[in-house]
Amino acid sequence: MTHKTIRLGGLARVEGEGTLLVRARDGRVTDLELRVYEPPRFFEALLRGRSYSEPPDITARICGICPVAYQMSACQAIEAACGVEVTGPLRDLRLLLYYGEWIESHTLHIFLMHAPDFLGFDSGFAMATSHREHLERGLALKKAGNDLVAALGGRAIHPVNVRLGGFYRVPHPRELIPVAEGLRRAREHALATAAWVAAFDFPDVEYDYRFFALRHPQEYAILSGRPTISDGTSFDLWEWPTRVVEEQVSYSTARKARLDGAPGYLVGALARYAINFDRLSPLAKATARDAGLDGVCRNPFQSIVVRAVEVVHACDEALRIIEGYTEPDAPAVPVEPVPGVGHGASEAPRGVLYHRYRLDADGLIGEADIVPPTSQNQTRIELDLRELIGPRLDLPLPELTGLCERAIRNHDPCISCSAHFLDLRLDAR
Numbered sequence: 001m002t003h004k005t006i007r008l009g010g011l012a013r014v015e016g017e018g019t020l021l022v023r024a025r026d027g028r029v030t031d032l033e034l035r036v037y038e039p040p041r042f043f044e045a046l047l048r049g050r051s052y053s054e055p056p057d058i059t060a061r062i063c064g065i066c067p068v069a070y071q072m073s074a075c076q077a078i079e080a081a082c083g084v085e086v087t088g089p090l091r092d093l094r095l096l097l098y099y100g101e102w103i104e105s106h107t108l109h110i111f112l113m114h115a116p117d118f119l120g121f122d123s124g125f126a127m128a129t130s131h132r133e134h135l136e137r138g139l140a141l142k143k144a145g146n147d148l149v150a151a152l153g154g155r156a157i158h159p160v161n162v163r164l165g166g167f168y169r170v171p172h173p174r175e176l177i178p179v180a181e182g183l184r185r186a187r188e189h190a191l192a193t194a195a196w197v198a199a200f201d202f203p204d205v206e207y208d209y210r211f212f213a214l215r216h217p218q219e220y221a222i223l224s225g226r227p228t229i230s231d232g233t234s235f236d237l238w239e240w241p242t243r244v245v246e247e248q249v250s251y252s253t254a255r256k257a258r259l260d261g262a263p264g265y266l267v268g269a270l271a272r273y274a275i276n277f278d279r280l281s282p283l284a285k286a287t288a289r290d291a292g293l294d295g296v297c298r299n300p301f302q303s304i305v306v307r308a309v310e311v312v313h314a315c316d317e318a319l320r321i322i323e324g325y326t327e328p329d330a331p332a333v334p335v336e337p338v339p340g341v342g343h344g345a346s347e348a349p350r351g352v353l354y355h356r357y358r359l360d361a362d363g364l365i366g367e368a369d370i371v372p373p374t375s376q377n378q379t380r381i382e383l384d385l386r387e388l389i390g391p392r393l394d395l396p397l398p399e400l401t402g403l404c405e406r407a408i409r410n411h412d413p414c415i416s417c418s419a420h421f422l423d424l425r426l427d428a429r
Contacts, residue, residue, distance in 0.1 A: 020404060021251075022389060029390045033251045034382050034408075044368045052078050052337050052363040053164055059355070059370065060158050065108065068101040068149065069348030070355075070370075071162045072223060077355040078164055080237075081342025084335045089328040090166040092321050095223045097152040097159070098346070099318040102222065103145030103186065104156075105349035106307045106314075109412045110193065111138030114304045117406045118200040134196060137189045141311065144186035148318060151179050166332030173325055180322045187315035191287060194308035198291035203403075206298040207387060209380070211271035212259055214347050220279040220313055221272070222347045228275050229259070237343045240354055244371060255375050263379040267351025268411055269306045270297055281320075284313035300384055300410040307349075307412075337363025348373055350412050374413045381411055 023031040043062055047055055055074040060067035072094060079086060086094065111134070112124030121127045128135050146156040151171060153159020161167050214225030215234065227243070228234040235243055246255040259265045273288075277295040280288065288309045297306055339361045345354045351373030358367035388407050392400060 020385065020408075022385070024389075024393055027393055029386050029393075032382050032386045032389070034378055034385070044370055047357075047365050047368040050365050052082070052357070052359050052365060055355070055357065055365070055368070056162050056164065057160075060162075062370075062372075064157060065105050066101055066348045066350070067158045068098055068153070068162075069346055069353050071159065072098060072346045073344045073348075073353045073355040073370075074357075075162065075164055075344065076224065076346065077342040077344030077357050078359070079335055079342065080344060081340045081357055081359050082335050082338045084165065084333060086166060086333060089326055090170075090331075090333065091223070092325065093152060093167065093170060093328075095219075096318055096321045096325075097149060097162070098222050099314040099321075100145045100148030100152070102314045102349055103311055103318075104142055104149065105145075106311045107138055107141040107145060109349075110197065110304055110307055110311075111135060111142075113412065114307075114409055115197065115200075117402075117409060118197075118202075118304075134193075137192060141186050141189045141193070144182045144189075144315070147182050148179055151176065163332055164335040166328075166330075168331060170328055170331045172327060176322045176325060180319060183315050183319050183322070187283075187312065187319065190308065190311040190315050191283075194287045194291050194305065194312055197304045197308050200304070202299060202301045204299075205301065205388065207300065207384065209270065209274075209298055210259070210262070210265040211274045212265045212267050212352065212376075213271040213275045214345060214352055215275050216279065218279075220276045220281075220284075220317075224346060227345065227352070229265075230271070230274055237345055237354075238341075240343060240345070240371075241356065241369070244354070244376070246371060246375065254378060256379050257371065257376045264383050265376070266380045266411075267373050267376050269303050269310060269349075270300065271351065272347055273297060273306045273309070280309070281313050281316040283316045284309050287312045301406065303410050303412075337361065350374060351376060377411050377413065381408060381413065384410070 021033045022029060043059060047058060050058070055078060056071045059070040059074045062070050116122065116124055116127060119127060119131065124135065149159060150156045152161065154161035161169060211230035213228060214221035215228040216225040226234045227237060227240065244257055244259055246257045248255055256263060274296045291305050291309065293305060293309070337359055339359055341356065341358045343356050345352055353373060354371040356369040357365055360366055384407050385404060388403060389400070392403065
């Protein structure tokens with residue numbers, strides 16, 4: 001009888017600190033734990049007692065890569081509690097701002113975090129030695145996303161122009177002309193990127209994922225939508241607390257989530273794509289088919305292709321909004337405090353992000369709940385690793401280490417890392 005223990009320590013830049021522990025007996029994985037030991041950040045506790053107008057700015061600081069996602073989910077939850085719905089040009093501007101963040105985040109992941117896995121480099125910048133044109137394309141795409149977020153949000157990182165009901169200031173149509181020019185170039189870069197990553201050599205794996213994402217009746221769900229499962233069932237957003245239940249495990253400070261009592265569902269690019277493929281722009285849909293994808297992708301290593309398709313969609317739809325934009329009568333609609341509970345959810349680049357707030361008559365927050373994508377995906381990442389490692393326990397140590405790193409990075413868990421962030425130690429008895 002043989003026993004093996006695999007320890008992968010120091011999961012740097014993956015939403016805090018973490019390690020991977022795998023125990024195997026007689027060639028079979030018996031225990032696998034993705035351990036997150038980051039200190040609690042207490043954002044939900046910090047929000048209690050604060051004014052209802054503050055969460056969009058406070059929660060944006062949870063993440064430097066996707067602050068708009070936190071702002072949009074927070075705004076929509078509080079507006080729902082107050083009986084306000086933002087529509088028309090103001091909603092279009094919110095969606096446009098979100099597209100900028102998607103371009104930023106996906107591009108960062110594709111070029112600096114994920115592509116080096118397929119090309120044999122330790123970092124994105126190391127690729128410049130032989131893939132300079134691709135890296136320059138990625139930086140140009142990133143800049144286009146930054147410029148779009150800055151134009152609407154006041155700055156590229158942690159936007160300051162977002163408020164309940166809309167914005168503090170909205171742009172004049174002529175201010176978006178140079179942004180549109182950059183997006184036209186970015187769309188060409190995005191098309192080239194999709195063709196480039198589609199040619200990568202992908203491990204031949206497929207998993208029977210249970211996908212979970214928002215679905216909107218008219219658009220590829222990003223800003224809003226109805227929580228939907230890949231079996232075709234869906235539910236109202238106010239049902240979230242009873243349908244998605246978080247739990248604490250002994251080995252991790254990050255909570256895990258169960259969907260309708262079952263763990264291991266998947267949120268993020270693959271889930272959105274499977275549930276919303278028919279809502280992609282015609283150009284993005286054609287790009288997906290040219291890349292060899294159909295309406296569902298179950299190979300997590302091909303998530304880089306799906307993200308590239310989503311960048312095409314974001315550029316294409318952002319241009320459509322700009323071309324049809326008319327300046328609203330006011331930069332925001334009034335949002336007055338009302339006692340009650342509000343729910344909000346949007347599709348952050350890494351998956352559905354849920355907020356819930358309970359307000360009193362003075363607009364003070366009595367309760368806050370935030371469910372980020374990474375906590376929802378933690379169990380599914382563990383299952384991916386279990387299925388990947390099991391048949392490959394006899395691989396050489398460096399190769400097994402690399403596969404584990406790649407399996408984690410497939411899901412872009414918050415801030416994934418392109419360097420060798422895993423320190424693998426294998427004890428065999």
